[in-house]
Amino acid sequence: MRCRLRNMHALWGLLLVGTAWGQDPVDVRIGFLLNFARFVEWPETQLPQHAPLRVCLAPGDVTMDNRLARVAQEDIKGRPMQVKQVARDNDVKGCHVLYLPAETPGELSPWLNAALQTGALTVGDLPDFIQQGGMIGLVPVGGRYRFDINLGVARQADLRVSSQLLKLAGTVK
Amino acid sequence: MKFTAFIHGFSASALTLLAVPALAVDGTEKVAQLSLEDLMKIEVTSVSKKPQRLAHVAAAVHVISAEDIRLSGANSIAEVLRLAPGMDATRFSANRWSASARGFAELLADKLLVLVDGRNAFNPAFSGVMWQDFQFPLEDIERIEVIRGPAAAIWGSNGMNGVINIITRSAASTPGGLAVLGTSTLDESYGRVRWGGQNADGSLFYRVYGSTQHASAQRAPASLGGGSGQDAYGTESAGLRLDGYLAAGARWDMSADFFSNHSDGLALMHQASGTTIDQQTERHRGTTLRARYEKGMDGGGNLQFQGAYAQTTLRIPYVMTDERNTVDLDMQHRFQMGKQQELVWGINYRLSSDTITPGLVMHMDTPSRRMNYLGLFAQDEINLADTWRLTLGLRMDRNPISGWDAQPTARLSWNLQPNQTIWGALSKAARAPSRADAGFNRNLAYIPGTLASYVPNTLLVLHGAEDLRSEQLKAAELGLRSQWASALSTDLVLFTHRYDQLLRTAGQMTPVPGFPLTVVNIDIGNGGAMTVNGAELAADWRINPAWRLQLAQTWNSVTQDSTVTPDPTGTLPKSITSLRLSWTPASRINIDAWLRHTGARPGVPSHTQLQRNAFSGFDLRLGWTPRKNMAWSLVGQNLNQGSCDALSGSALVASNTGAIPSCQPRSLLAQLRLEF
Numbered sequence: 146m147r148c149r150l151r152n153m154h155a156l157w158g159l160l161l162v163g164t165a166w167g168q169d170p171v172d173v174r175i176g177f178l179l180n181f182a183r184f185v186e187w188p189e190t191q192l193p194q195h196a197p198l199r200v201c202l203a204p205g206d207v208t209m210d211n212r213l214a215r216v217a218q219e220d221i222k223g224r225p226m227q228v229k230q231v232a233r234d235n236d237v238k239g240c241h242v243l244y245l246p247a248e249t250p251g252e253l254s255p256w257l258n259a260a261l262q263t264g265a266l267t268v269g270d271l272p273d274f275i276q277q278g279g280m281i282g283l284v285p286v287g288g289r290y291r292f293d294i295n296l297g298v299a300r301q302a303d304l305r306v307s308s309q310l311l312k313l314a315g316t317v318k
Numbered sequence: 319m320k321f322t323a324f325i326h327g328f329s330a331s332a333l334t335l336l337a338v339p340a341l342a343v344d345g346t347e348k349v350a351q352l353s354l355e356d357l358m359k360i361e362v363t364s365v366s367k368k369p370q371r372l373a374h375v376a377a378a379v380h381v382i383s384a385e386d387i388r389l390s391g392a393n394s395i396a397e398v399l400r401l402a403p404g405m406d407a408t409r410f411s412a413n414r415w416s417a418s419a420r421g422f423a424e425l426l427a428d429k430l431l432v433l434v435d436g437r438n439a440f441n442p443a444f445s446g447v448m449w450q451d452f453q454f455p456l457e458d459i460e461r462i463e464v465i466r467g468p469a470a471a472i473w474g475s476n477g478m479n480g481v482i483n484i485i486t487r488s489a490a491s492t493p494g495g496l497a498v499l500g501t502s503t504l505d506e507s508y509g510r511v512r513w514g515g516q517n518a519d520g521s522l523f524y525r526v527y528g529s530t531q532h533a534s535a536q537r538a539p540a541s542l543g544g545g546s547g548q549d550a551y552g553t554e555s556a557g558l559r560l561d562g563y564l565a566a567g568a569r570w571d572m573s574a575d576f577f578s579n580h581s582d583g584l585a586l587m588h589q590a591s592g593t594t595i596d597q598q599t600e601r602h603r604g605t606t607l608r609a610r611y612e613k614g615m616d617g618g619g620n621l622q623f624q625g626a627y628a629q630t631t632l633r634i635p636y637v638m639t640d641e642r643n644t645v646d647l648d649m650q651h652r653f654q655m656g657k658q659q660e661l662v663w664g665i666n667y668r669l670s671s672d673t674i675t676p677g678l679v680m681h682m683d684t685p686s687r688r689m690n691y692l693g694l695f696a697q698d699e700i701n702l703a704d705t706w707r708l709t710l711g712l713r714m715d716r717n718p719i720s721g722w723d724a725q726p727t728a729r730l731s732w733n734l735q736p737n738q739t740i741w742g743a744l745s746k747a748a749r750a751p752s753r754a755d756a757g758f759n760r761n762l763a764y765i766p767g768t769l770a771s772y773v774p775n776t777l778l779v780l781h782g783a784e785d786l787r788s789e790q791l792k793a794a795e796l797g798l799r800s801q802w803a804s805a806l807s808t809d810l811v812l813f814t815h816r817y818d819q820l821l822r823t824a825g826q827m828t829p830v831p832g833f834p835l836t837v838v839n840i841d842i843g844n845g846g847a848m849t850v851n852g853a854e855l856a857a858d859w860r861i862n863p864a865w866r867l868q869l870a871q872t873w874n875s876v877t878q879d880s881t882v883t884p885d886p887t888g889t890l891p892k893s894i895t896s897l898r899l900s901w902t903p904a905s906r907i908n909i910d911a912w913l914r915h916t917g918a919r920p921g922v923p924s925h926t927q928l929q930r931n932a933f934s935g936f937d938l939r940l941g942w943t944p945r946k947n948m949a950w951s952l953v954g955q956n957l958n959q960g961s962c963d964a965l966s967g968s969a970l971v972a973s974n975t976g977a978i979p980s981c982q983p984r985s986l987l988a989q990l991r992l993e994f
Contacts (some may be wrong), residue, residue: 170362172349172792180354199495216350254618277618278947286383288361288860295436296490297614299568308493313354317488317561318569 147171169210173290174283175216178268181292182221184310185228188211188303191264192241200265201240201265203256204232223234234259245269245279253277257298264302280304284315290314328548333456350352354940356944359905361863364805376729377469378811379402380870382462389900389910391939391986392951393500393508395456396449396820399482400896400914401807402464403870404854405897408916411506411980412533413551415449415582417479419466420815421850421876421890429749429789431469431477435573436648437608437626438476442670442689443640445476446751448632449601450581455510455527457496457991460487466854468727468747468793472662472695472711478747478791479815483753487512488571489523489561495994496917504955504989506532530554532665533570535582536980538848547980548597553579569648572609575752578602582964584980586738587636587679588761590777590835596636599794604630619653637679644670654867656696663696672753683782689753692716720788737801745795755821755842758782762823762840774836780823781841789844790818794841812853816879847879850890864903870896893917903988934958947993955985 154214182198192198198221202213210230217228231237239260247270257278260267267280274282275295280292280302293316299306311317349357380402392398396415399407406415407421418427428445431438440447463483473481492514501507514525544549557575564570566703580601589598615621626646634640640706650664668691676682697711709729716722725748731741762780797811826841852874859867872894895915902908918932936958941951 166358168349169345169363172345172361173357173362175346176349176352176357179350180352180357184354212346215346219347221352275909278614287364287866288859289358290360290362291358294491296488297563297567297569300521300563301565308490308516310354311488311491312493313358314491317491 160301161243170212170290172205172210174209174270175212178242178244179216179219179221179310181266181310182226184305184307185266185299187241187264189290189305195224197227198241199229199239200242201229201231201244203243203245203249204230206246206251209244209246209297232256237265238263240266240279242266245271245274247271253279261298261302264304266299266302266304275316276284294318295303340438344820356404361860365719373739374707374731374733374736375732376707376797378466378795378797378813378854380464380466380809380810381618382464384457386464387456387459389908390912390914390942391897391910391937391951391987393456393502393953394449395452395459395484397463398456398462399464402462402466402809402872402890402900403465403478403856403865404466404852404872405870406891406894406916409982411547411549411583412536413450413549414583417449417482418854419464420813421480421874423889424481426685430482431473431478431480433473434483435486435571435608436610436624437606437628438646438666438668439816440476441630441632441640441642442691442740442753443632443642443672443674444754445749446463447601450551450553450579451556451577451599451604453531453579454557454575455498457498457510457511457512457527458486458492458525458527458559460491461487467795467815468725468745468870469742469792472697472713473504476749478725478749478789486559486573489525492525493523495992496991496994497992499992500987500989502953502985504536504700504770504983504985504987506531506534510776513864521563524558525896525993526556528554528556529864536983537981538584541618545548548582548584549980551579551581552839566613568611568613569583570609570611572607574608575604575606577604579960586776587634588764590764590775591765592775600635601633604628607991615653619651621652621717622648622650634677634774636679638677638680638682638756639675640672641674642672646666651789658701660699662699664694666693672913674753674758681759681779683757683759686751687757689718690716691708691718691750709732715748715750718819719751719756719784720786721988723748723750727797734786739797739799741797741799742960743793744935745791745793747791747973749791750788751786751821754782755786756782756784759839767834769834772833774831774833776836776838778838778840781839783842786821786842787844789820792818796840807858808855809856811855813851815850815852817846817848817850819844820836822846849877849879851875866898866901867896868896871893889919891919906943908939909940909941910937910938949991951987951989951991953987953989955987956982957982957984967983 186307202210213228215227219226234255237243240263243265244259245267257267269279270283273292279300280295284291284293292314295318296306296316297318345693381397382401386401387398390398390401396407396417399417404419405419410416410425413674416423416427417424420431426444426446432440432447465481467480469477469481494514496512498510508531510529513814514529516523531553535550536547538545538547554578558600559573561571564720580596580599582599584595586596605630612622628644631641647667652662655661672686673686674682693713695713700708702708702821711727713721713725726746726747729743732740733739756825759782760780765776767775771943793815794809795813798810801807821842822844822845823840828839830837855871857869862868874890874892876890897913899911914935916933936957937955938957939951939953943949
């Protein structure tokens, strides 16, 4: 009977995967963001062992702001995670990951420069994000997200991107 | 008992069902647990916050992704090109392909530019590419950008009807090993192996590959009495790529590729003694070295240098042996000027030196030649208002035969809604005469005489000319790119191409009377004119996560404005269709059906031999990925009928090379892909 029950669950699970058609893009973006943090290594000087990983979010995407708080208990490769909203590019210091939504107000380059100074991984969903100097850009392709990596910029910030991540990327620059 | 279990099961399931809205609320935590591979499979409600750059581009661009290539089941680059609207790509025999856009899809198509990682891959001998020489692994391709219509303002002469931009993956994204092994009833067997890695500090990445492919001979067309098409084929290639990252954010990459192949074929050979059908084995080999340095500048600018060297030897018995060394140097600088303008300018230099040894049906005026090409270009993209963009471009090209060509373009795009872009373009483009146009003399036809009435045998010889001008094109294009819903997009382009000064063979005729043989020399000259009007439609509909429908449809209409011999209008089909249906019944299984149709090529009354019948092909691919690192695929090609893919009936002199096509039978291909 248990077995049968499990089968039924599996069936519904399957249906749910089916209805993943129309998954909320904000959740998926957060999923990607956490995975990127898992596949990147920071230098010891930037992120000492067991130190918490600070994930910062630039303003513009309110839904993402709210939802990110819900995953604040997640740990990233054994590290506790801290979520922080940053209002201006001057506040980026101390961030390990900086997410720049497409709605980020103003110019992108001050944010990218500030992130480079502090050695933060920049992730964004702005069109042509990596062409503009971002490190990992989420790109919508046919109803799904793909991502591109600008390895040159990531290396400038002394970040090591794992080969698993590079392998799954659409474009590596 | 059973009933209780059912009730329990049902209630549990119903609970799960009821829990759906709750799951959506708590989704963030769940989704956060998913792996990257799973996240990439999730279909989202609406993704595009702001449209990608491609949505604004005021040109007919179609991108073929690595996934498209994999799911197409195609095993050669030329066949992959069929996925793009406007492309007329045909497998001519087991080892020959032709590909062009908006007409001129000959075996030696010479109005389409092909770039591999920015390196100009066309052979100046005839200004085209030999697709059988493009055998680097399909798995290494990141994407293929297909630009139809004149792209000469940036890419230069030869980008007259379009550009095929093949972009291979960075070595950083191909770590570890990959082996692809396949066998087919058409391509006997093939294998590709790749290995990639990096240095200790992750600043240098490498990849090496080796590839081999063999095809057996197919059947000759019925009009030739059937029998063997004698078109067996074998190729070996190997290469490496390095990608390096420098401290200041600059990057470089280099690649070295080597290939060697032999391909059999039947060809009509016209000599003083008569016309014969001969079997010959071509042997091509080549080595290419390419290096590129790219540096990002403050404010989003970009500076790029590239150098390439290619050494090729084409041995085509009876016709010629072409030994060639080509050096390319390119520089390109892109930068922002003020807030509203993006400028790109650059310089290309090409030196190609050759030694050509003529065969029995060729004579050379100059057996050895050094050809210098220079190109200068600039393009300004101006944001006129939030939704209006104007692009102005000019390229000046100098070639050693016809001198300077100016190739301007003006393009305007308007985002009338965030997901609707209308664009229009006016362009002029030129195609520089090739080495063959200028210096080759080739036997064109042999007409037997009759001894009884003292009519001599006649040999027509085509004479290259030095005083040629470039072929000219004036083009107008209008496009509408729409994202109707997150799952449905279309891309429609209307164009009119007006060609002028097309090279034609019926120039000056000089008979050299004799008995039993009169030789008639026919000069190549400018003077042909024709107009091609057409529409190209691409549609992509993700019906639901499991089903996807992709259409690439082309309509052409052609009129000849002055006589061109041989008549290129015969090479333009009225319609080309590619319809693909992809079905993912389970996450590890892909089923892809592909229907292709190419309409009849009209031909003209005076050249009925160029007329070609319509043909259709139906392919089916079954892909199964039992494990993350293992994939099987089974592909059936031309399942509807084994057909003479290229042509049929009396169309023997299909191409200006005199090459004879063979039939493409139904075929079955099985492939295993392993990552390690």
